[in-house]
Amino acid sequence: MGGHGLTPQASTHAQARVDAYLGELTRLLRGPRRRVAQILAELRDGLDQAIADRTTDGRTEDQAVDSAIDRFGTPQAVADAFAGELVTAYDRHTIAWYIATGPLVGIWWLLLLQPHPWRAGLVALLTAIPVLPLIAAAIATAAGTFATTGRLIRWLPEASPDRALTATIAIVALALAGDLTVITLYLWSGAPLRASAILAIGASLIRIACSVVVLRHAALMRRGSTGADPGPTGRNDAHR
Incomplete structure:
Protein backbone atom coordinates (compact mmCIF):
# COMPACT_ATOMS: atom_id res chain seq x y z
CA MET A 1 0.00 0.00 0.00
CA GLY A 2 3.00 2.25 0.25
CA GLY A 3 2.60 3.27 -3.37
CA HIS A 4 -0.22 5.72 -2.51
CA GLY A 5 0.37 9.03 -0.76
CA LEU A 6 -1.76 11.44 1.22
CA THR A 7 -0.37 14.63 -0.26
CA PRO A 8 3.09 15.64 -1.41
CA GLN A 9 3.59 17.32 1.97
CA ALA A 10 2.28 14.49 4.14
CA SER A 11 4.73 13.03 6.62
CA THR A 12 5.90 9.44 6.62
CA HIS A 13 4.32 9.07 10.07
CA ALA A 14 0.87 10.05 8.80
CA GLN A 15 1.22 7.77 5.80
CA ALA A 16 2.23 4.90 8.08
CA ARG A 17 -0.87 5.40 10.24
CA VAL A 18 -3.16 5.32 7.21
CA ASP A 19 -1.34 2.26 5.88
CA ALA A 20 -1.75 0.50 9.23
CA TYR A 21 -5.47 1.33 9.31
CA LEU A 22 -6.01 0.02 5.77
CA GLY A 23 -3.75 -2.95 6.46
CA GLU A 24 -6.02 -4.03 9.30
CA LEU A 25 -9.01 -3.60 6.99
CA THR A 26 -7.30 -5.79 4.39
CA ARG A 27 -7.12 -8.55 6.97
CA LEU A 28 -10.78 -8.20 7.93
CA LEU A 29 -12.41 -7.81 4.50
CA ARG A 30 -13.41 -11.16 3.00
CA GLY A 31 -14.60 -11.36 -0.57
CA PRO A 32 -13.48 -11.32 -4.22
CA ARG A 33 -10.01 -9.79 -4.43
CA ARG A 34 -10.95 -7.29 -7.11
CA ARG A 35 -13.88 -5.91 -5.12
CA VAL A 36 -11.80 -5.78 -1.92
CA ALA A 37 -9.10 -3.86 -3.80
CA GLN A 38 -11.71 -1.40 -5.11
CA ILE A 39 -13.10 -0.85 -1.62
CA LEU A 40 -9.63 -0.25 -0.17
CA ALA A 41 -8.82 2.22 -2.96
CA GLU A 42 -12.09 4.10 -2.31
CA LEU A 43 -11.40 4.20 1.41
CA ARG A 44 -7.86 5.44 0.89
CA ASP A 45 -9.09 8.22 -1.39
CA GLY A 46 -11.72 9.15 1.18
CA LEU A 47 -9.21 9.19 4.02
CA ASP A 48 -6.71 11.23 2.00
CA GLN A 49 -9.38 13.81 1.19
CA ALA A 50 -10.68 13.93 4.75
CA ILE A 51 -7.18 14.43 6.15
CA ALA A 52 -6.40 17.10 3.58
CA ASP A 53 -9.64 18.95 4.39
CA ARG A 54 -8.91 18.89 8.12
CA THR A 55 -5.33 20.02 7.62
CA THR A 56 -6.60 22.93 5.53
CA ASP A 57 -8.93 23.84 8.39
CA GLY A 58 -5.89 24.44 10.58
CA ARG A 59 -5.47 21.16 12.43
CA THR A 60 -2.11 19.51 12.79
CA GLU A 61 -1.46 16.47 10.67
CA ASP A 62 -1.82 14.09 13.63
CA GLN A 63 -5.10 15.73 14.62
CA ALA A 64 -6.33 15.49 11.03
CA VAL A 65 -5.47 11.78 10.85
CA ASP A 66 -7.13 11.12 14.23
CA SER A 67 -10.28 12.97 13.19
CA ALA A 68 -10.53 11.30 9.79
CA ILE A 69 -10.03 7.79 11.17
CA ASP A 70 -12.50 8.43 13.99
CA ARG A 71 -15.08 9.57 11.47
CA PHE A 72 -14.59 6.51 9.30
CA GLY A 73 -14.79 4.19 12.31
CA THR A 74 -12.72 1.29 13.58
CA PRO A 75 -11.47 -1.23 11.01
CA GLN A 76 -13.91 -3.79 12.38
CA ALA A 77 -16.85 -1.38 12.06
CA VAL A 78 -15.93 -0.53 8.47
CA ALA A 79 -15.42 -4.22 7.62
CA ASP A 80 -18.84 -5.00 9.12
CA ALA A 81 -20.42 -2.26 7.00
CA PHE A 82 -19.05 -3.84 3.82
CA ALA A 83 -19.64 -7.46 4.89
CA GLY A 84 -23.03 -7.86 3.23
CA GLU A 85 -21.86 -6.40 -0.08
CA LEU A 86 -18.77 -8.61 -0.12
CA VAL A 87 -20.72 -11.74 0.78
Missing part, protein backbone atom coordinates in the same frame (compact mmCIF):
# COMPACT_ATOMS: atom_id res chain seq x y z
CA THR A 88 -23.10 -11.13 -2.13
CA ALA A 89 -20.19 -10.42 -4.51
CA TYR A 90 -18.52 -13.65 -3.37
CA ASP A 91 -21.73 -15.61 -3.88
CA ARG A 92 -22.20 -14.35 -7.44
CA HIS A 93 -18.53 -14.94 -8.26
CA THR A 94 -18.67 -18.50 -6.91
CA ILE A 95 -21.96 -19.37 -8.59
CA ALA A 96 -20.67 -18.03 -11.91
CA TRP A 97 -17.65 -20.33 -11.60
CA TYR A 98 -19.86 -23.38 -11.05
CA ILE A 99 -22.13 -22.40 -13.92
CA ALA A 100 -19.07 -22.14 -16.18
CA THR A 101 -17.45 -25.41 -15.06
CA GLY A 102 -20.66 -27.44 -14.80
CA PRO A 103 -21.03 -28.12 -18.54
CA LEU A 104 -17.30 -28.76 -18.91
CA VAL A 105 -17.38 -31.47 -16.25
CA GLY A 106 -20.83 -32.74 -17.14
CA ILE A 107 -20.13 -33.29 -20.83
CA TRP A 108 -17.39 -35.81 -20.05
CA TRP A 109 -19.62 -37.78 -17.72
CA LEU A 110 -22.52 -37.62 -20.16
CA LEU A 111 -20.39 -39.01 -22.99
CA LEU A 112 -18.97 -41.65 -20.67
CA LEU A 113 -22.14 -42.84 -18.92
CA GLN A 114 -24.69 -42.29 -21.69
CA PRO A 115 -23.01 -41.67 -25.07
CA HIS A 116 -26.36 -41.27 -26.85
CA PRO A 117 -28.63 -39.48 -24.34
CA TRP A 118 -31.09 -38.36 -27.03
CA ARG A 119 -31.85 -42.02 -27.82
CA ALA A 120 -32.45 -43.04 -24.20
CA GLY A 121 -35.66 -42.52 -22.31
CA LEU A 122 -35.89 -40.59 -19.05
CA VAL A 123 -35.70 -43.73 -16.91
CA ALA A 124 -32.64 -45.02 -18.75
CA LEU A 125 -31.00 -41.61 -18.49
CA LEU A 126 -31.63 -41.38 -14.74
CA THR A 127 -30.36 -44.92 -14.28
CA ALA A 128 -27.14 -44.12 -16.13
CA ILE A 129 -26.70 -40.67 -14.54
CA PRO A 130 -28.51 -40.72 -11.17
CA VAL A 131 -27.18 -37.29 -10.18
CA LEU A 132 -29.36 -35.47 -12.72
CA PRO A 133 -31.88 -34.40 -10.03
CA LEU A 134 -28.99 -32.90 -8.04
CA ILE A 135 -27.83 -31.03 -11.12
CA ALA A 136 -31.35 -29.72 -11.75
CA ALA A 137 -31.62 -28.54 -8.12
CA ALA A 138 -28.24 -26.81 -8.32
CA ILE A 139 -29.17 -25.06 -11.59
CA ALA A 140 -32.49 -23.87 -10.19
CA THR A 141 -30.85 -22.59 -7.01
CA ALA A 142 -28.11 -20.83 -8.99
CA ALA A 143 -30.62 -19.17 -11.31
CA GLY A 144 -32.76 -17.99 -8.41
CA THR A 145 -29.78 -16.62 -6.49
CA PHE A 146 -28.41 -14.79 -9.52
CA ALA A 147 -31.82 -13.29 -10.24
CA THR A 148 -32.34 -12.04 -6.68
CA THR A 149 -28.85 -10.57 -6.20
CA GLY A 150 -28.35 -8.77 -9.51
CA ARG A 151 -30.11 -6.25 -11.71
CA LEU A 152 -33.38 -8.18 -11.62
CA ILE A 153 -33.95 -7.04 -8.02
CA ARG A 154 -35.71 -4.06 -9.61
CA TRP A 155 -38.59 -6.45 -10.20
CA LEU A 156 -37.84 -9.32 -7.79
CA PRO A 157 -37.40 -9.43 -3.99
CA GLU A 158 -33.73 -8.99 -3.15
CA ALA A 159 -32.05 -11.93 -1.40
CA SER A 160 -30.25 -11.02 1.79
CA PRO A 161 -26.50 -11.73 1.94
CA ASP A 162 -27.16 -14.55 4.42
CA ARG A 163 -29.73 -16.18 2.13
CA ALA A 164 -27.44 -15.81 -0.86
CA LEU A 165 -24.57 -17.40 1.07
CA THR A 166 -26.83 -20.26 2.18
CA ALA A 167 -27.83 -20.82 -1.45
CA THR A 168 -24.18 -20.77 -2.52
CA ILE A 169 -23.27 -23.36 0.10
CA ALA A 170 -26.18 -25.52 -1.10
CA ILE A 171 -25.03 -25.27 -4.74
CA VAL A 172 -21.46 -26.20 -3.84
CA ALA A 173 -22.67 -29.09 -1.66
CA LEU A 174 -24.85 -30.40 -4.48
CA ALA A 175 -21.95 -30.19 -6.94
CA LEU A 176 -19.69 -31.95 -4.44
CA ALA A 177 -22.25 -34.71 -3.86
CA GLY A 178 -22.73 -35.11 -7.62
CA ASP A 179 -19.02 -35.41 -8.36
CA LEU A 180 -18.46 -37.90 -5.56
CA THR A 181 -21.46 -39.97 -6.63
CA VAL A 182 -20.52 -40.33 -10.30
CA ILE A 183 -16.90 -41.18 -9.46
CA THR A 184 -18.00 -43.80 -6.94
CA LEU A 185 -20.57 -45.36 -9.26
CA TYR A 186 -18.13 -45.56 -12.14
CA LEU A 187 -15.35 -47.10 -10.07
CA TRP A 188 -17.75 -49.63 -8.54
CA SER A 189 -19.02 -50.59 -12.00
CA GLY A 190 -15.66 -52.15 -12.83
CA ALA A 191 -15.58 -50.44 -16.22
CA PRO A 192 -12.12 -49.96 -17.75
CA LEU A 193 -10.38 -46.63 -17.22
CA ARG A 194 -10.48 -45.32 -20.76
CA ALA A 195 -9.14 -41.90 -21.68
CA SER A 196 -12.62 -40.37 -21.41
CA ALA A 197 -13.01 -41.87 -17.92
CA ILE A 198 -9.68 -40.43 -16.79
CA LEU A 199 -10.71 -36.99 -18.10
CA ALA A 200 -14.11 -37.15 -16.38
CA ILE A 201 -12.69 -38.35 -13.07
CA GLY A 202 -9.86 -35.82 -13.21
CA ALA A 203 -12.27 -32.95 -13.88
CA SER A 204 -14.49 -34.01 -10.99
CA LEU A 205 -11.53 -34.41 -8.63
CA ILE A 206 -10.39 -30.87 -9.43
CA ARG A 207 -13.88 -29.53 -8.76
CA ILE A 208 -14.14 -31.58 -5.55
CA ALA A 209 -10.95 -29.95 -4.26
CA CYS A 210 -12.28 -26.53 -5.22
CA SER A 211 -15.62 -27.28 -3.55
CA VAL A 212 -13.91 -28.14 -0.27
CA VAL A 213 -11.98 -24.86 -0.38
CA VAL A 214 -15.13 -22.89 -1.21
CA LEU A 215 -17.10 -24.50 1.63
CA ARG A 216 -14.35 -23.64 4.11
CA HIS A 217 -14.18 -20.06 2.84
CA ALA A 218 -17.96 -19.73 2.94
CA ALA A 219 -18.00 -20.97 6.52
CA LEU A 220 -15.41 -18.34 7.47
CA MET A 221 -17.46 -15.64 5.75
CA ARG A 222 -20.59 -16.75 7.60
CA ARG A 223 -18.83 -16.59 10.94
CA GLY A 224 -17.30 -13.22 10.03
CA SER A 225 -20.63 -11.74 8.98
CA THR A 226 -22.48 -12.88 12.10
CA GLY A 227 -23.46 -9.80 14.01
CA ALA A 228 -22.14 -7.47 11.32
CA ASP A 229 -23.70 -4.05 11.27
CA PRO A 230 -25.39 -3.58 7.88
CA GLY A 231 -25.51 0.16 8.38
CA PRO A 232 -23.55 2.74 6.43
CA THR A 233 -20.65 3.05 8.86
CA GLY A 234 -17.53 3.88 6.90
CA ARG A 235 -19.19 3.70 3.51
CA ASN A 236 -20.70 7.16 3.53
CA ASP A 237 -17.58 8.69 4.99
CA ALA A 238 -15.46 7.13 2.27
CA HIS A 239 -17.20 9.35 -0.25
CA ARG A 240 -17.33 12.55 1.79
